[in-house]
Amino acid sequence: MTGRAVVLAYHDVGYRCLSVLLAHRMDIPLVVTHRDSPTEQIWFANVASLAGSHGLPVAYAEDLDDAALADAVRAAAPDFLFSFYFRRMLPPATLSLAPRGALNLHGSLLPHYRGRVPVNWAVIRGEGQTGASLHYMVAKPDAGNLVDQMAVPILPDDTAGDVFRKVTVAAEVVLDRSLPGLLAGTAASRPMDLVKGSYFGGRRPEDGRIDWTRPAADVHNLVRGVAPPYPGAFTVLAGRPARVLRTLSASRPTARPAGTVYAEGDRLFAACGDGRALPILSLEVDGNSLDAAAFRKLLGDEALASEPGRS
Incomplete structure (x- = not known):
């Protein structure tokens, strides 16, 4: 069974996860990504170039306020909405436009390290592992039902960059093995116990x-x-x-x-x-x-x- 998905994606995780959807032959009527900032060091893969090479329509988040983004998603009539390292929270009204689910891939073992830059925080706090988690999106960030996750080790001398590369692979694996169940409508999910988790903001x-x-x-x-x-x-x-x-x-x-x-x-x-x-x-x-x-x-x-x- 195939599905139709709007993809909101950025960074290496976005690039690799869009690649997974393409490998599963999903119908992708719209990719929304970010323009690279001139004030940011760009060391990661470009989602727009991947989408363009496959002839997929691309829009930029910087050109769309919440209402315009909702209109674009509505016009695309997706079954699913996927967010892969997209740098913007989506309002519930937009999430509801995907009747088969709006899902996000987060770079931690949820409910731990909800929020911003989870890989950096996990390393700074001396964790021995982290991972990637696929979950449904709700109004609260990184809080919807968990579909699947995969752990990766953080070695004593690993940098955040080292760990991010591991998390990118974990994200690809989690999405690849979850998609058949999502497309068939048989994927199980479970609520997160947010009390046992943690939330962190951005870093400057x-x-x-x-x-x-x-x-x-x-x-x-x-x-x-x-x-x-x-x-x-x-x-x-x-x-x-x-x-x-x-x-x-x-x-x-x-x-x-x-x-x-x-x-x-x-x-x-x-x-x-x-x-x-x-x-x-x-x-x-x-x-x-x-x-x-x-x-x-x-x-x-x-x-x-x-x-x-x-x-």
Whole structure:
């Protein structure tokens, strides 16, 4: 059995999940995506290009207010409405235009990490796993009945980018294995217990400021949770702007004050608030990447973070 679907999609998850729908030969009368922002680093696949290569009509969310979007969906007369990393909440009136269901793929193991940037939050909070969840959309974000989900591990030195790639694959698998049941009308779903879950808001680049008084594990989790392609964790060393882009979880004892970044042999370390030092794999000062030798030449054997800030 086939189905007709309006797809609202963006980012890698949107690209891969649209690919799944195409592989299942779904009738897609409309794809709604976002224009890439000139202020955002675009490192992910383009949904509009995929849709265009298959001759699918494309509209941009930035051109449509809620009423216009509802009109476009209504005109497309879909059975299903799918949202894949679409950056806008849909009002209940729009959701109701899909008689066989409006579904969303979320990048966490719902009901945990409902809300914004769930992969980054899971890494920053030191979780050992996350995943992808397919659920029905309701007025409350990420709260409708759960159809399926798949877990992926978060390894101790995984960055948010590493984890996002795993979550993208999990999203593809979950959608692919759920579609036959959805199309046949036999897919089971279950309510979420939101009391047992969690909700997080968005993050801003300035939230990446390192608080060196925190334990080494917390600093490491922040660094990897905002590591490139995200804006990166930052501090100030000897009055110079600096970004700590990669660290290792294998910290070691140190007597140096928290916030001291130092060279030892051919390696760099950063002292944290619990008396442990993180190995630094990638450090930028004044926009320039520094290894241990370049660090010594610029700052000496060690430099103290003058603005420890907050994480």
